Amino acid sequence: xxxxxxxxxxxxxxxxxxxxxxxxxxxxxxxxxxxxxxxxxxxxxxxxxxxxxxxxxxxxxxxxxxxxxxxxxxxxxxxxxxxxxxxxxxxxxxxxxxxxxxxxxxxxxxxxxxxxxxxxxxxxxxxxxxxxxxxxxxxxxxxxxxxxxxxxxxxxxxxxxxxxxxxxxxxxxxxxxxxxxxxxxxxxxxxxxxxxxxxxxxxxxxxxxxxxxxxxxxxxxxxxxxxxxxxxxxxxxxxxxxxxxxxxxxxxxxxxxxxxxxxxxxxxxxxxxxxxxxxxxxxxxxxxxxxxxxxxxxxxxxxxxxxxxxxxxxxxxxxxxxxxxxxxxxxxxxxxxxxxxxxxxxxxxxxxxxxxxxxxxxxxxxxxxxxxxxxxxxxxxxxxxxxxxxxxxxxxxxxxxxxxxxxxxxxxxxxxxxxxxxxxxxxxxxxxxxxxxxxxxxxxxxxxxxxxxxxxxxxxxxxxxxxxxxxxxxxxxxxxxxxxxxxxxxx
Numbered sequence: 001x002x003x004x005x006x007x008x009x010x011x012x013x014x015x016x017x018x019x020x021x022x023x024x025x026x027x028x029x030x031x032x033x034x035x036x037x038x039x040x041x042x043x044x045x046x047x048x049x050x051x052x053x054x055x056x057x058x059x060x061x062x063x064x065x066x067x068x069x070x071x072x073x074x075x076x077x078x079x080x081x082x083x084x085x086x087x088x089x090x091x092x093x094x095x096x097x098x099x100x101x102x103x104x105x106x107x108x109x110x111x112x113x114x115x116x117x118x119x120x121x122x123x124x125x126x127x128x129x130x131x132x133x134x135x136x137x138x139x140x141x142x143x144x145x146x147x148x149x150x151x152x153x154x155x156x157x158x159x160x161x162x163x164x165x166x167x168x169x170x171x172x173x174x175x176x177x178x179x180x181x182x183x184x185x186x187x188x189x190x191x192x193x194x195x196x197x198x199x200x201x202x203x204x205x206x207x208x209x210x211x212x213x214x215x216x217x218x219x220x221x222x223x224x225x226x227x228x229x230x231x232x233x234x235x236x237x238x239x240x241x242x243x244x245x246x247x248x249x250x251x252x253x254x255x256x257x258x259x260x261x262x263x264x265x266x267x268x269x270x271x272x273x274x275x276x277x278x279x280x281x282x283x284x285x286x287x288x289x290x291x292x293x294x295x296x297x298x299x300x301x302x303x304x305x306x307x308x309x310x311x312x313x314x315x316x317x318x319x320x321x322x323x324x325x326x327x328x329x330x331x332x333x334x335x336x337x338x339x340x341x342x343x344x345x346x347x348x349x350x351x352x353x354x355x356x357x358x359x360x361x362x363x364x365x366x367x368x369x370x371x372x373x374x375x376x377x378x379x380x381x382x383x384x385x386x387x388x389x390x391x392x393x394x395x396x397x398x399x400x401x402x403x404x405x406x407x408x409x410x411x412x413x414x415x416x417x418x419x420x421x422x423x424x425x426x427x428x429x430x431x432x433x434x435x436x437x438x439x440x441x442x443x444x445x446x447x448x449x450x451x452x453x454x455x456x457x458x459x460x461x462x463x464x465x466x467x468x469x470x471x472x473x474x475x476x477x478x479x480x481x482x483x484x485x486x487x488x489x490x491x
Contacts, residue, residue, distance in 0.1 A: 039074045141235035164209035179206040198222045215242040253310035305434045324360040333367045350388045352395045358446045369435040370399040378403025394465035406454040415440035
């Protein structure tokens with residue numbers, strides 16, 4: 001009967017669970033050889049068919065006499081054996097029935113556990129297969145690194161094509177050995193940053209084994225894999241994108257230069273006409289010329305911003321560095337803008353009482369941009385406040401408005417080139433998203449910091465710092481001369 005049930009299960013029938021007491025009965029009747037032979041047959045069946053074999057009786061009841069060693073050896077082949085110390089001798093039928101029921105329940109539980117484990121193992125195998133397919137078919141290069149040794153553990157086919165190395169040559173190498181992060185200090189700094197942030201992104205240039213220059217973007221992530229960690233680097237070829245950006249910057253530069261000459265001529269002719277028409281007191285014509293002059297000023301500012309961005313991208317933006325009175329610059333900018341606006345009162349709070357080292361005109365450009373934005377984005381308010389102060393290391397300037405504010409989701413990107421906040425309320429405020437990018441680049445060039453504090457409908461405060469000491473680099477790139485800040489009351 002038992003053999004036929006196992007045969008049925010092996011032939012694809014539904015799962016079969018078999019429990020029996022024949023071994024114990026044979027042993028109890030003194031037929032020890034038959035009991036041992038039956039155990040051997042169970043072991044033979046377990047080797048032939050796929051099922052788990054559990055010893056359902058405590059060894060204590062079978063551990064006496066000449067057959068003890070042989071019986072014990074046979075039971076060692078079972079999937080699970082109940083140790084002798086687990087049970088006391090079962091002296092009554094009720095005790096035996098309860099013990100058998102308990103063992104059957106345990107067997108059911110173990111069987112369910114085995115099923116769950118097999119399902120989980122199957123899901124894990126499928127997950128590994130899917131990941132491997134994605135890894136092999138990815139159109140980005142993928143490197144897997146050991147965080148401790150910094151050596152490459154695996155690389156996908158696209159990585160081979162990108163660098164020109166076969167996979168076997170990539171395995172076991174560090175990044176600098178394949179042309180990535182050749183600067184060891186930068187390499188170590190990247191790993192330290194990755195340990196803190198778990199994810200970093202950077203761009204760099206490299207050469208393939210054929211000497212072909214490539215521009216790449218690297219996104220590195222630190223992952224935990226059980227008891228170990230790995231670094232996964234996704235590497236994208238951005239050479240074509242960078243070339244398109246260069247062409248775009250060249251076009252902007254050329255177009256801006258070409259537009260500047262006719263705009264300057266129009267500006268000059270407008271001013272000549274304004275002077276002549278004043279003699280004839282033609283107010284209507286003068287009004288039109290004033291509107292034209294205002295629009296020409298806006299166009300001139302736009303062209304200048306485009307030119308500045310183009311020069312920044314090429315590293316050619318000129319800076320005239322000198323000591324200047326920061327408080328006097330703030331006062332001058334505020335007075336000039338106040339003369340041109342009747343909608344807002346511009347207030348100055350505090351003083352820095354310092355002279356700073358840098359480009360006065362460029363810092364003035366930052367102030368003008370921040371104040372102009374503050375006026376533009378607070379049309380329902382009537383005040384903008386400029387705060388000036390200093391601490392032990394920096395002069396600090398802030399521009400606070402009481403306008404529409406900026407949601408926190410945009411704070412990190414607000415200083416990116418051409419970035420604009422895309423919400424319905426912003427549609428009424430024209431702009432190309434260049435001003436704050438230019439401000440950020442100018443402040444960065446002065447080794448300062450710029451940031452925004454704002455909440456939706458709560459106004460905005462844009463702040464920047466200028467360091468009290470400026471360290472300059474020599475032509476060779478070595479850090480050298482310190483220009484200490486002159487501290488004292490501005491005169």
